[in-house]
Amino acid sequence: MEIMELISQVLLGLFSIYVMYQFVRSLRLVPNQYAFIVERLGNYHKTLGPGFHALVPFIDKVEYKQDLREETIEVEPQECFTRDNVKVEVDGVIYLSVVDPVNASYGITNYRYAAVQLAQTTTRSVLGNMDLDQTFEERAAMSREVVKVLSEVEQVWGIKVHRYEIKNIVTPRTVQKAMERQMTAERDRRATIAKSEGVKGSKVNDAEGTKAQIINISEAEMQRRINEAEGYAEEILSIAEATAKSIEEVADALAQPKGTEAMKLQLSEKYLETLSGLGRDENRVILPKDISNYEALMEGLSLKDLEKQKSS
Structure with a gap:
């Protein structure tokens, strides 16, 4: 009898411990970003979110624990x-x-x-x-x-x-080697193309520079000739204006009283100066053809020069 009582007490103690364990398990604390799936008698009952929850002992059971984090x-x-x-x-x-x-x-x-x-x-x-x-x-x-x-x-x-x-x-290693050779050939091709394009660009730049230089030289020469022509034209115009003005003044002077006698006197002086200058340079004396008729010579010379001036 004592043995049976002892066994029954042990079984009762184990049952009490099991019951206490089930009650403790029925109290659940769900962490943040977790979800507990609760089954009641083998069927889905509810989902527990973060926080403290109390379940029905022996009936409710947490079957799955899902982590909601990535x-x-x-x-x-x-x-x-x-x-x-x-x-x-x-x-x-x-x-x-x-x-x-x-x-x-x-x-x-x-x-x-x-x-x-x-x-x-x-x-x-x-x-x-x-x-x-x-x-x-x-x-x-x-x-x-x-x-x-x-x-x-x-x-x-x-x-x-x-x-x-x-x-x-x-x-595979064989494919890697083939790809490396292909990449090397592609890089060499690009380097060759880049070099040829550089040489081409350099030649084009040189040609454009030479072209620009020739154009600048020709434009400068053209501008120089234009400036010279304009200067020469202005010079001719100035000379013509001065000549016309002097002719007008001579004509006005001849129209005045004693103008013809003054012109004869001036021409005689120029004639004598010319003769004396020629003789001084060559150490000889130059005389007119008919020196005895000096007045007629001067008068003829004056009339000829006056006619030339009027005709011009």
Whole structure:
């Protein structure tokens, strides 16, 4: 009897401890950015948000704990083939968060694993439609395509895919060497083109400079000739005006009383000065043909010069 009582007391103690444990478990403190899924007798009952909550012992149970923060999921490297049959190894990162804790708990068994698998299959499909050169240029397009495919199951899985980034695209060593040779040849081609364009530009600049110099010289010569012609024209005009004015003054003087006698006297003086000058230079004396008729000679000379002046 003592043994039975002892066993019953032990069982009662264990039951009491279990009951106390269940009561303690029914009191839940939910952290911030978390959601607890509560089931009542095996069925979904409610979702607990951040804060303190009291559940019904033995009936309510927290079945799932969902983290609502954005999380990073690594996509393991996988081998893919491009459209030109080149094998590449691609890996990436998915950034997603839970927006519907209920669907994330009951809509799929493991949304993380499912998102990774869907991202890998989509990446293989996209790379199969691209050449190797395009894979390095169209990373953003591949990322957008993966996000687009994942967005089709967001509502069912209760998640939100924010972005997908491709980390590395690794090609075989032989392909890398071929690409390096191709890039080297492309750089050499660009350097040759740049050098030829520089030489071309230099020759064009030299030709334009020579052309500008010739034009400047010709314009300067043309301007010099124009200036000389204008100066010569002004000189001729000034001489003509002075000559006309002097002729007018001579004509006015001849029209005055005793004007003709004064002109004769002036011409006689000029005639004598000319004769004396010629004789002085050559050490000889020059006399007129008929020196005895000096007055007639002077009168004839005066009349001839006067007629010349009037005719001019």
